Amino acid sequence: xxxxxxxxxxxxxxxxxxxxxxxxxxxxxxxxxxxxxxxxxxxxxxxxxxxxxxxxxxxxxxxxxxxxxxxxxxxxxxxxxxxxxxxxxxxxxxxxxxxxxxxxxxxxxxxxxxxxxxxxxxx
Numbered sequence: 001x002x003x004x005x006x007x008x009x010x011x012x013x014x015x016x017x018x019x020x021x022x023x024x025x026x027x028x029x030x031x032x033x034x035x036x037x038x039x040x041x042x043x044x045x046x047x048x049x050x051x052x053x054x055x056x057x058x059x060x061x062x063x064x065x066x067x068x069x070x071x072x073x074x075x076x077x078x079x080x081x082x083x084x085x086x087x088x089x090x091x092x093x094x095x096x097x098x099x100x101x102x103x104x105x106x107x108x109x110x111x112x113x114x115x116x117x118x119x120x121x122x123x
Contacts, residue, residue, distance in 0.1 A: 001026045001027070002024055002025070002026045002027045002029075002098060002112040003024065003025045003026050003112075004022055004023070004024055004096050004097070004098070004112055004113065004114035005022070005023050005024075005025070005114055005115070006020060006021065006022050006094060006095065006096055006114040006115065006116060006117040007020070007021050007023075007117055008020040008021050008117060009093075009094060009117030009118045009119045009120075010118075010119070010120070011120045011121075011122065012086055012119075012120070012121055012122070013121070013122050014086060014087055014088055014121055014122065014123050015085060015086065016086050016121070017082070017083060017084045017085075017086065018083045018086065018119060019080060019081070019082050019083070020036070020080065020081040020083065020094055020096075020117060020119075021078055021079075021080055022034070022036075022078065022079040022080070022081075022096030022114055023076075023077060023078050024077045024078070024079075024098075025077070028074070028077060029072075029074065029077050029079070029098065030053065030074040030077075031053055032053055032098050032099055032100070033050060033051060033052050033053050033098075033099040033104065034050065034051055034070075034072060034079045034096060034097070034098060034099060035047065035048075035049065035050035035051075035096070035097050035099055035104060035109075035110060036048040036049045036050070036070060036079075036081045036094060036095070036096055036097075037094070037095045037096075037097060037107060037110075038090075038092035038093065038094045038095065038119075039092055039093050039095070039116075040091060040092040040093075043092075045095070045107055046061065047061050047104070047105045047106070047107075048060070048061055048064055048068065048081070048094070049061065049064065049068055049069075049070040049081060050070065050099065050104040050105075051070045051071065051072050051079065054074075055071065055072050055074075058070050059104045059105070063089075064083075064090075067083065067084050067085045067086075068081060068082065068083050068084070069081070069082040069084075070082075079096055081094070081096075083119070086119075086121045087121060088121045088122065088123045089121075090119060090121050091119060091120050091121050092118075092119060093116040093117065093118050093119075094116060094117050094118075094119055095113055095114055095115075095116045096113070096114045097110035097111075097112060097113045097114070098110055098111055098112040
């Protein structure tokens, strides 16, 4: 059993920054790619970013490319999402998840999910 706990969300003005963390317990994440998704009210959950098991490869949604950076520290069993130049349209609940299937971009490729952390960007 794996438990993922996100933290670091909050209220920030447009143009500001936040750093999200996702800490795993129960089993090590070092063998797995990890992803961040987000879900705004009334919208489907969408891919934000993903990182390979060793951090060598990263993937981003076009909407966040150049503003967000995903990273990981396997020694701490933690994945991060640094979010800069935030926009009101980034407002959502952000989730981290463990990837177990081939595609990085689909929710169905991930098995364990955290409870989410709210990010609100004011204009």
